[in-house]
Amino acid sequence: MSHAEILTNTELAHRFRRLADLLEIRGDPVFKVIAYRRAADSLAQQPESARALKERGELGAIPGVGKAIAQKIEDLFDTGTFKLWEEVVREIPPGVADLLQIPDVGPKRARQLYAELGVKGLDSLREAVEQGRLSEVSGLGSRGAQRIVEGLRSLQPPSALIPLGTAHPLALSLLAELEVQAGGLAHSSPAGGVRRRCEAVSDVAFVVAHSRPDSILSLLSTLPTVAEVEPTGERAAAARLHTGARVTLTVCEPRSFGAVLHHWTGSREYITRLAAFASERGYELTEFGLTSGGELETFEDERALYERLGMQYVPPTMREDADMVDAAAAGEVPVEIEVSMLHGDLHSHSTWSDGQHTIREMAEAARARGYEYLCVTDHSQSLGVANGLSPERLAAQRVEIEAVNQELAPFRLLQGVELEVRGDGSLDLPDETLAALDIVVASVHTGLRQERDRLTSRALSAIRSPYVDVLAHPTGRIVGGRAGGDFDMDALIAEAARTGTILEINSDPARLDLRDTHAHQALVAGCTLSIDSDAHTTDGLGNVWYGADVASRARATVGAIHNALTLTEMLAGLKRHRLRN
DNA sequence: GCCGTTTTCGGCCCGACTGTTTTCAGTCG
Numbered sequence: 224m225s226h227a228e229i230l231t232n233t234e235l236a237h238r239f240r241r242l243a244d245l246l247e248i249r250g251d252p253v254f255k256v257i258a259y260r261r262a263a264d265s266l267a268q269q270p271e272s273a274r275a276l277k278e279r280g281e282l283g284a285i286p287g288v289g290k291a292i293a294q295k296i297e298d299l300f301d302t303g304t305f306k307l308w309e310e311v312v313r314e315i316p317p318g319v320a321d322l323l324q325i326p327d328v329g330p331k332r333a334r335q336l337y338a339e340l341g342v343k344g345l346d347s348l349r350e351a352v353e354q355g356r357l358s359e360v361s362g363l364g365s366r367g368a369q370r371i372v373e374g375l376r377s378l379q380p381p382s383a384l385i386p387l388g389t390a391h392p393l394a395l396s397l398l399a400e401l402e403v404q405a406g407g408l409a410h411s412s413p414a415g416g417v418r419r420r421c422e423a424v425s426d427v428a429f430v431v432a433h434s435r436p437d438s439i440l441s442l443l444s445t446l447p448t449v450a451e452v453e454p455t456g457e458r459a460a461a462a463r464l465h466t467g468a469r470v471t472l473t474v475c476e477p478r479s480f481g482a483v484l485h486h487w488t489g490s491r492e493y494i495t496r497l498a499a500f501a502s503e504r505g506y507e508l509t510e511f512g513l514t515s516g517g518e519l520e521t522f523e524d525e526r527a528l529y530e531r532l533g534m535q536y537v538p539p540t541m542r543e544d545a546d547m548v549d550a551a552a553a554g555e556v557p558v559e560i561e562v563s564m565l566h567g568d569l570h571s572h573s574t575w576s577d578g579q580h581t582i583r584e585m586a587e588a589a590r591a592r593g594y595e596y597l598c599v600t601d602h603s604q605s606l607g608v609a610n611g612l613s614p615e616r617l618a619a620q621r622v623e624i625e626a627v628n629q630e631l632a633p634f635r636l637l638q639g640v641e642l643e644v645r646g647d648g649s650l651d652l653p654d655e656t657l658a659a660l661d662i663v664v665a666s667v668h669t670g671l672r673q674e675r676d677r678l679t680s681r682a683l684s685a686i687r688s689p690y691v692d693v694l695a696h697p698t699g700r701i702v703g704g705r706a707g708g709d710f711d712m713d714a715l716i717a718e719a720a721r722t723g724t725i726l727e728i729n730s731d732p733a734r735l736d737l738r739d740t741h742a743h744q745a746l747v748a749g750c751t752l753s754i755d756s757d758a759h760t761t762d763g764l765g766n767v768w769y770g771a772d773v774a775s776r777a778r779a780t781v782g783a784i785h786n787a788l789t790l791t792e793m794l795a796g797l798k799r800h801r802l803r804n
Numbered sequence: 805g806c807c808g809t810t811t812t813c814g815g816c817c818c819g820a821c822t823g824t825t826t827t828c829a830g831t832c833g
Contacts, residue, residue, distance in 0.1 A: 254816055258805035289806050327822095329831045362825055370823095607818030608833060646821060668833055669820055 230274065230300060231448065233466050236267035238299065238308075239292070244320035245311045247330040248337075261287040272447075274300065318344025325374040326672070326705070327367070335360055348375060377706075384423035385468055386703040387769070388732025391417055393468065394427050397446065401431060401472075404442045408433055409477035410523075414487040418539045420772040422702050422735050426461075426469035430487050432480035439474045475511075481522035482512040488539050496545035500552065501532055540775040560754070560774040562767050564787045567596035569693055570641065570664050570727065570755035571764065575620050576601035577609035578759045582620070582636065583627050588761035590634045596790045597764075599624065600639035600664045603651040612640065614656040621659075635790055637661035641695060646670045648684040650691075657690035662797060664693040664727070664755075671699045671708040679711040686715065686724045692797045693753055694719065696729040696736040704733070712741055720749045723798050725785050728777075730770030731757045742777035751796075753785045 243259035265287040266273060273296055276282050282293040298305035315337060321344050322333040336342040339360055340351050351357060352375065357368040385393075394413035402408045408431050412418065415428030433439045440460050444452040452462045455471070462470045475483040486494065486509075498508040507514040512521040513531060522528040529536045535551040538559045550556050572578030573585050580588070582599055589597035601620070602611040612620065617640065624638050639662035643651035646669055650657070657663050665685040667678070685691050697715060700707025719726050726745050729736045734757070737745065742752060754770035756763055774784065781787050785796060794800060 252805085255805050257816075261806080287806065291805060327831065331830055362823095362829085364824060366823065605819065606833075607820080610818080643820090670822085671833090673821090 231465055232266050232269050232273050235273055235296060235299065236263040239263035239266065239295075241317060241320050242308060242311065244323055244330075245315050245317065248315055248319060248323075248334045249311060250330075250334070258287065259292070262292045316343045318347070321345050322348060324378055325371060326377070327370045327374055332363075332371075335363075345375070345378070379703075384425055384703060385427065386423050386732065387417065387420060387735070388702065390424050390427050390468075391732075393464075394429055397427070397448070397470065398429060398431070400446050400448070401439070401442060404445060405431075405433060405439055408439075410480040410484075412484055414473070414484055415471070415489060418488045419490065419542055420540050420769070420776060421543075422738060426471050428471045428473075428487055430473045430475065430480070430484045432475050432477040432483075434477065436474040436476055440472070443472055476521075478523050479511050479521040481525040481528055483510055485522075485525050485528060486510040488542065490543050492545045493537075493542040493547065496548045497532075500534075500548050504532065506532070538775065540772050541778070543776065557775075557778050557780065560771045560779055560781060560784065560787075562771050563593075564781050564784070565594070565754060565767060565771070566789050567594045567598070567786050567793065568756050568758070568764060568767065569598045569639070569662060569725075569753045569786050570600050570695055570729070571597060571758045572601055572641075573599050575599075575616070576606075576611055576641075580761050582623055584761055585758070585764070586627050586631055586634065586636045588764055590631060592764060594634070596635040596637055596793070598637040598639045598662050598664075600641045600662070603640050603642045605643045605645065605651045606668060611643070611651075614652060617652075617656060617660070637794075639664055639692075641666050642685075642691065643668060644681050644685045646673075646681075648681040650685065650688060654690060657688075658799075661794070662692050663690050663799075664695045665691040666695040667699060667708065671705070673708070675709045675711060678708045679714055682710055682715050683718055686718045686722055690799060691724060692799060693725040693727055693755075695727045695755070695757070696731075696734050697726055698736050698738075698741070700736050700738070701733055702735055707736070712744070716741075716745045716748045716750060719745065723751070723801060725751050725753050725798075728752055728754050728770045728773050729757050730754060730766045730768070730773075731763075732766060732769050735769060735773055737773070737777075739773050739776040742773060742779065746777060746779055746783055750783075751785050752779060752783055755786070 239259050240263040243256045247256045265285050269285055277297060277300055282288055282296055295305040319333055319337045322328050322336060336348060340356055342348045342351055352372055357371065394417050398411045410432040412430055414430045416424035417427055431439060436458050443449060443460055443462055448464050449462050450465045452460050455461050458475060459473045464470060473483060473487050501508040501513060505515055512519050526536050535554050535556045537547050537551045537556055541547050568589060571585055573580065573582045586597055602609040604611045604613045621638055624636050628636050639660050642663050642665045644665055644667045645651055667682055686694055698707035698710055726737060728742055745752060754767055754774055756766045758764045785793060788796060
């Protein structure tokens with residue numbers, strides 16, 4: 224069947240997510256909707272193809288996939304559709320689900336827009352807005368209508384940019400597939416914005432080296448995830464994946480790999496400035512190396528290129544701006560922030576709130592990473608969806624933490640909390656509870672769309688509390704998703720510097736918050752930063768490399784990173800201890 | 805719809821914030 228050949232796990236996940244949205248709009252029981260969403264997430268994460276599992280009769284082994292969903296997957300492979308899908312899209316056009324992308328439009332509003340205005344999708348809604356028909360919707364006032372208009376305007380075209388958290392693993396998996404197909408590669412690396420750790424990229428670039436470069440390009444179209452390939456040069460091609468992502472591949476001989484990788488890593492501004500610098504020294508910098516007196520010198524290793532130019536090596540995370548060329552010439556390139564510099568993590572979750580692993584499992588994973596300490600900072604009480612902790616539950620958690628500490632010493636588990644800053648700026652737990660904890664990480668999760676003054680004053684009241692040590696993900700933005708709150712960042716940074724409140728670089732690839740530019744601004748203002756995982760699983764602890772690279776892009780020094788301190792220094796440096804002593 | 809050392813039923817994702825229908829429904833995290 225032709226359907227079977229093109230159905231990837233990602234596509235199956237898309238289909239079930241859309242089904243869940245449509246069912247929710249139709250008003251089906253919420254737990255049924257949740258079940259489809261969970262199955263979709265699970266399919267997207269499944270390393271083995273659903274097709275292979277189907278052939279072995281093991282679809283049911285996927286978590287969240289039971290008899291009913293397994294049957295629907297089989298039907299999709301066999302016929303390209305299934306009965307419930309056909310039934311639902313007859314009632315609600317699939318495009319109606321796109322309305323859910325608009326802030327403030329949920330399932331009820333989407334259904335209303337369809338039922339009362341005949342809106343069948345985003346374009347259809349734009350038409351209705353132009354015709355001024357939004358006022359016809361029952362129960363939608365002028366402010367509500369205005370929000371929908373603004374929300375509609377703020378929508379990005381789909382997949383315009385790929386977040387780093389998607390692009391990086393994608394680049395690695397494509398390289399792995401290519402390596403298998405090629406029977407080994409001399410060298411390979413992601414390039415472009417992915418390698419510079421830009422938070423989002425327009426395409427996923429990579430460079431591979433092989434003794435027979437021309438044989439590699441033709442392999443690209445054989446990869447199962449690749450939809451179409453277009454040659455863009457003798458040794459370069461652009462491809463589009465089934466997911467819609469754009470990929471660019473450059474191949475070269477092993478002896479040129481360093482120079483070619485360097486060229487395609489960019490940034491353009493940086494390369495242009497470096498070429499000018501090389502030219503002043505009698506070299507022409509090209510994609511393939513350095514030319515001097517008509518003679519091309521190739522470089523297998525990037526560092527050798529820098530050595531030939533008589534300058535310090537510049538890591539990819541610092542190749543955004545041209546000024547680093549001058550710094551490298553003067554031998555003043557900052558030391559890159561690396562995960563190995565971190566002694567612990569100040570922000571993580573366990574099964575006490577919405578984490579997936581127990582305190583003990585998290586502690587053991589942190590110890591295995593070589594950490595000296597881990598702060599368990601489960602959510603506070605008012606975040607109901609995350610099963611937030613009351614003072615009583617925190618006291619009970621303390622007992623468990625101490626027990627784990629007995630066993631794992633000298634490794635140290637610290638008890639903290641991720642404290643809700645409420646809508647009115649008050650804190651979600653009483654002072655005496657906060658005072659008894661080792662560390663407090665405060666977060667603004669709710670009301671992120673309040674107007675600037677109100678939102679800013681909430682964050683400021685958290686920063687000014689003597690019990691708040693860290694402000695977590697300070698803007699609340701989601702990369703490629705919501706923009707984050709309209710905080711006055713100048714005011715937050717100034718107050719954090721004044722009070723000694725640590726500002727977090729949240730390493731969750733969906734957040735990367737503070738972003739590089741804000742982190743740089745905070746460093747200049749004299750703030751201390753932390754690089755935290757916000758892990759909800761043991762694997763999540765490993766995300767700190769994203770945060771470390773944000774710090775490098777912000778040109779942080781290790782002295783400004785609070786969790787690069789040893790346990791004793793880290794604790795002594797917390798606001799609560801400095802104020803007490 | 806899925807899941808089960810509380811297995812074939814009854815749980816599972818709760819509470820804050822907001823606008824508006826002024827007593828609560830819808831959205832969001």
